Amino acid sequence: xxxxxxxxxxxxxxxxxxxxxxxxxxxxxxxxxxxxxxxxxxxxxxxxxxxxxxxxxxxxxxxxxxxxxxxxxxxxxxxxxxxxxxxxxxxxxxxxxxxxxxxxxxxxxxxxxxxxxxxxxxxxxxxxxxxxxxxxxxxxxxxxxxxxxxxxxxxxxxxxxxxxxxxxxxxxxxxxxxxxxxxxxxxxxxxxxxxxxxxxxxxxxxxxxxxxxxxxxxxxxxxxxxxxxxxxxxxxxxxxxxxxxxxx
Numbered sequence: 001x002x003x004x005x006x007x008x009x010x011x012x013x014x015x016x017x018x019x020x021x022x023x024x025x026x027x028x029x030x031x032x033x034x035x036x037x038x039x040x041x042x043x044x045x046x047x048x049x050x051x052x053x054x055x056x057x058x059x060x061x062x063x064x065x066x067x068x069x070x071x072x073x074x075x076x077x078x079x080x081x082x083x084x085x086x087x088x089x090x091x092x093x094x095x096x097x098x099x100x101x102x103x104x105x106x107x108x109x110x111x112x113x114x115x116x117x118x119x120x121x122x123x124x125x126x127x128x129x130x131x132x133x134x135x136x137x138x139x140x141x142x143x144x145x146x147x148x149x150x151x152x153x154x155x156x157x158x159x160x161x162x163x164x165x166x167x168x169x170x171x172x173x174x175x176x177x178x179x180x181x182x183x184x185x186x187x188x189x190x191x192x193x194x195x196x197x198x199x200x201x202x203x204x205x206x207x208x209x210x211x212x213x214x215x216x217x218x219x220x221x222x223x224x225x226x227x228x229x230x231x232x233x234x235x236x237x238x239x240x241x242x243x244x245x246x247x248x
Contacts, residue, residue: 006052010055021112024108028051031047032049036059048075054077076118077097079091145158156178158209161176161199162174164199171186176225206231
């Protein structure tokens, strides 16, 4: 059984989630619930859960504050939020599970299934720690991104990503110094995340970090760092050439 605590300041929301877990996720045992940061911390220390469903907005603080007050985070977390688009983007950057209110049953089942898999593989909470550090230090900027891969997670410095390339339903990250890696997410997912951090879609299969663009060849090739080249697709040519000519 997956020992679980639900943290939400709305009693009806806690009851709905508890009932849905009973019906659709029978191996999830809700051992306690809490409506504030204070009671959540008390419940976590008392019950030592495997999983916590955590609302962001609580009457005496927020979910991030609660996590920072704990001595250690040795449980999985699924955020449940009606929060801003920025918060959702932050969760996606850090490969963290979240459910958007009102909760969808199929999304709930998918998130719980991921927790089952991660508990079985004893993955750590590095992504959660990175998210908390980001929340403290960087505001709306995202200096790093957490990539889910076959072994767990990798934390990449965004400025060190040369480009991203589609590999079927996966995405390859080409790095300056670190070893290249592959994410199980598709290229469209990362296009939406990285476009505000100096990246541009230049081909159906390529997104490039504009800081690593070193040149452009008339035959339709973009020159990048480490002598790498990527093709420039006709759909993206006008936008790229306007940017390239404008930087001179």
